[in-house]
Amino acid sequence: MYAGHIGIALGAKGIRDSIPLWVLVLATQLPDWSDAGLCLAGVRPAIPGIYTHSFPAVAVLAALASLFYYALSRDSAGLWIVGAVVVAHALADYVTGLKPTWPGGPMIGMGLYSYPWIDFVVETLVIGAGWLLYRRTFAESRRKTWPVNLMPAALVLFQLAAMIALSISPTLRKC
Numbered sequence: 001m002y003a004g005h006i007g008i009a010l011g012a013k014g015i016r017d018s019i020p021l022w023v024l025v026l027a028t029q030l031p032d033w034s035d036a037g038l039c040l041a042g043v044r045p046a047i048p049g050i051y052t053h054s055f056p057a058v059a060v061l062a063a064l065a066s067l068f069y070y071a072l073s074r075d076s077a078g079l080w081i082v083g084a085v086v087v088a089h090a091l092a093d094y095v096t097g098l099k100p101t102w103p104g105g106p107m108i109g110m111g112l113y114s115y116p117w118i119d120f121v122v123e124t125l126v127i128g129a130g131w132l133l134y135r136r137t138f139a140e141s142r143r144k145t146w147p148v149n150l151m152p153a154a155l156v157l158f159q160l161a162a163m164i165a166l167s168i169s170p171t172l173r174k175c
């Protein structure tokens with residue numbers, strides 16, 4: 001999943017407005033950014049994503065993100081939401097891709113990337129749902145302003161661009 005991950009962060013912000021959006025964006029992207037970081041560091045495991053998207057890896061990343069947020073805020077209820085956003089990243093990836101479970105375990109996922117338009121519709125729905133929740137955090141008077149309403153359109157356009165880039169170059173990876 002690409003732009004849909006940001007939709008999940010927006011939805012979490014709508015559920016608990018006190019968590020800074022940047023923390024939720026970090027949480028929602030953490031498995032992918034960890035993947036990119038490892039890749040740039042030259043760590044390329046035989047099973048892609050085993051260190052960042054497998055069950056144990058996601059548990060560790062979720063715990064790290066939760067602890068980081070707790071250290072920052074002392075918000076003991078919000079830390080569960082931050083952790084859940086990391087877990088939601090993996091769950092979303094199981095829908096769109098194919099991810100490892102544990103060392104020696106099976107790869108699981110629905111692999112919607114093979115059906116770009118279905119993937120596009122799913123990501124658009126996730127963005128829309130997340131944005132509707134996020135929109136509630138704005139005062140009634142601001143909800144109809146163009147920056148608020150442009151946000152989901154920008155994310156859907158980004159997703160469309162990613163879909164086109166991937167269809168032109170199917171071997172394109174995130175790192």
Ligand SMILES: [Zn+2]
Nearest residue numbers: 001031032093
């Ligand atoms: Zn991912």
